[in-house]
Amino acid sequence: MTAKIIDGNALARQIRSEVAVRAAKLVTAGCTPGLAVILVGEDPASTVYVRHKVKDCEESGIRSILDRLPADTTEEALLARVRELNADPSVHGVLVQLPLPKHMDSHRVIEAIAPEKDVDGFHVSNAGALMTGTPRFRPCTPYGVMRMLDHAGVKLDGVEAVVVGRSNIVGKPQAMMLLERNATVTICHSRTRDLAEHCRRADVLIAAVGRARMITGDMVKPGAVVIDVGMNRIPDGPDAGKLCGDVDFDSVSKVASAITPVPGGVGPMTRAMLLVNTIEAAERAAGRG
Template structure:
């Protein structure tokens, strides 16, 4: 019987550590880390996610500020708001909830966030620093995956890892993080030839393809560890909907350990967002920019950002 990797328990522990860091900052006379959350429109799922993030801020002592904008908000208006948040010293992290309305270019908006305040870790500067092993802010879900693996392994050196999924948000950054930990990583996707054969050789399988119950029991060798990032709502035989992952959970009980869906990776994503906010605040308040860029606020237009390479 596989051990269950309890993401909720690991997330609670991380939140306790984050809250302790916030208290230490306040006791040292520093301002509380501040997170600005921007929601455009009224997407039901986004409403739920934003609510959870704000609740997480409250429980850890992080100051949160909501900016709820109507569906018809223009891209220029959104960029103006982001520029203002970039310039606000009380805001250390900026999160723009996606998906955005179709008339707004998500890529343009995410690139407008100052890299040092990009607590989602999506800005090209942070992506580049991750790929070169030079720091920066790490995307929340991949960071959460590594913390879950740390509850099972003391050392990942030499372990064979198969990542199923090549997205910029999950698959690719997970692969880069694990390469830094000296694992041997194979990045695959649903079109990969002999995907079951590759998985059968893996010590660790990270399923992030968004394909319900893709990974079957005979894809998994005895004693492997499985991290299931996927989450899809499907209709069961009883007609009721339920959440399932990318792994056929009931078929992989011969694994050493596996994350459940829900209750595995999901809780870690929000906890890592909060931890990233504290990291960003510490770096900004200490004068160390995590992006290596300095913003020239005197020359900042109303609705755009200008970055100039810092001297150090």
């Protein structure tokens, strides 16, 4: 068996095109969608992510506002800027790029973002709304995973789904979204006993634990759909410096029916769903959502 590749780049391009159509309608009605991104410091990975997000906005007809703040910016100064953006009616989404410098409290900063502009879906009120089945914004990575599963024609009703990872950003909201679709969900993590046995039960296996090539072919049920959320750099050996996921692609792709690559899988979809959340925020603000 050779797994079908679920191409995140191709699907993300389609979604950006759909967002561009919606953005054009809003502009015609007198509302230009706006996303503000705050980058504190010069973290190399964050700088790349933000550059991609700005480019995605330009391609999709969304006005981007990029605030680059020095690493020694005080937390109070950052909070003051967030409050300014909250109050700006031309800004529909506010995103503070993580991680923040160590002297800042990320939770406090995220909670300062107005929930109706929290297009990352990280604010506790948005997390709680997802938990209770009334989501306003879904966190972008698990939201992107759901779109990929739908695009691949994966039926979730009644299936056994296993999520490896329990973060507030991916693992927990991913489980909630799968439950919404009537999957039976198991959440595993670093202290799960006999992780391989849990994984082998999964019809849909989502790896979001942050450990390079942790999921191997012998841990996967034949015919399972495998979604790799991980993004790791191999520290040494012949592949040192290369990007890889949490899934050992070579061995798992011989067992699974469908699989996402790294790179080119979930990553582009995360950014695409940020655009979807932003356009939805603008549509609500314009009374069209």
